[in-house]
Amino acid sequence: MQENILIAFYSQSGNTRRIAELICQQTAGTLYEITPETPYKSLYLGGGRRIKSEREAGAFPALNMPLPDVPKYAAIFLGTPNWGNSLSHPVLSFIERCDLSGKRIFPFCTHGGGGSGHIEMDIRKLCPMADVQKIFEVYGNGGSNAERAVQDWIGGLYNENFI
Numbered sequence: 566m567q568e569n570i571l572i573a574f575y576s577q578s579g580n581t582r583r584i585a586e587l588i589c590q591q592t593a594g595t596l597y598e599i600t601p602e603t604p605y606k607s608l609y610l611g612g613g614r615r616i617k618s619e620r621e622a623g624a625f626p627a628l629n630m631p632l633p634d635v636p637k638y639a640a641i642f643l644g645t646p647n648w649g650n651s652l653s654h655p656v657l658s659f660i661e662r663c664d665l666s667g668k669r670i671f672p673f674c675t676h677g678g679g680g681s682g683h684i685e686m687d688i689r690k691l692c693p694m695a696d697v698q699k700i701f702e703v704y705g706n707g708g709s710n711a712e713r714a715v716q717d718w719i720g721g722l723y724n725e726n727f728i
Contacts, residue, residue, distance in 0.1 A: 570594030570728065571633055574644030575655040577605055580675040580706040581644045587712055588642050588673070591719040592728065597633045599655045601626035616648060625658040635663045640728050642671045643688065647702075650682030657691075666694035669727065673701040698727065 572594045576582035582598070589596045603626060605615065619625055635641070645656040652660075672688050674681050685700040701718050703711060722728050 569637070569639040570642070571597060571635070571638040571640070572642040572644070573597045573599055573633065573659060574642075574673075575599040575601075575646070575653045575659070576644070576675075577607075577646055577653070580703075581646050581673075583706045584673055584675060584703055584711065584715065585642070585644050587707075587715040588644075588719065591715060592642070594640075594642065595633070595638075599659045600629045601655045601658070602629055603627075605654075616654065619654050620649070625654045625661065628655060628658050628662065632659070632662060635665065635668070638668065640669045640671065641665065642673060644673045644675075645684065647674050647676035647679050647682050647684060650679060650684075651687050652684055660688070660691050665692045667696075668692075669696045669698065671698050671701070671722065671728075673703070675703050675705065675707075678704065698722075 570592045572585050572588050574581050574585040585596060643656065645653045670688060670692060672685055674684050681700045681702040685697065689697045703714065707714060
């Protein structure tokens with residue numbers, strides 16, 4: 566594994582996990598799943614109430630430990646599903662708990678039709694001392710084109726010497 570690349574992600578349905586795993590295959594980075602201490606229910610089974618109350622209170626979930634040793638990574642691929650046009654709450658907790666200053670962040674998101682919303686802008690606001698790159702977004706789990714789309718994205722980053 567390449568020691569200077571971290572792929573940190575939260576996945577509720579498995580879609581974001583699939584993209585993170587494809588990124589890991591392309592970069593040989595270290596895969597880290599962000600997991601809340603109390604898992605979220607499906608949005609269709611009442612999970613939306615918890616998300617709404619957390620967002621209104623500005624209180625985001627405790628995460629399972631340990632967190633990765635972020636200082637040893639130069640590049641961080643940060644993955645999230647689109648929740649209300651923004652980051653999932655576990656990813657917000659991860660950002661709060663990890664100093665991402667000086668890191669090059671490659672955001673990626675999965676969505677159900679809402680695109681990337683303002684996820685990239687929110688990461689820029691939350692990580693003003695990081696070098697946040699343009700977001701990569703995928704509908705659902707990317708379907709049969711996911712592997713090729715991730716290959717093209719990662720290939721472009723290598724060609725541009727971003728990673």
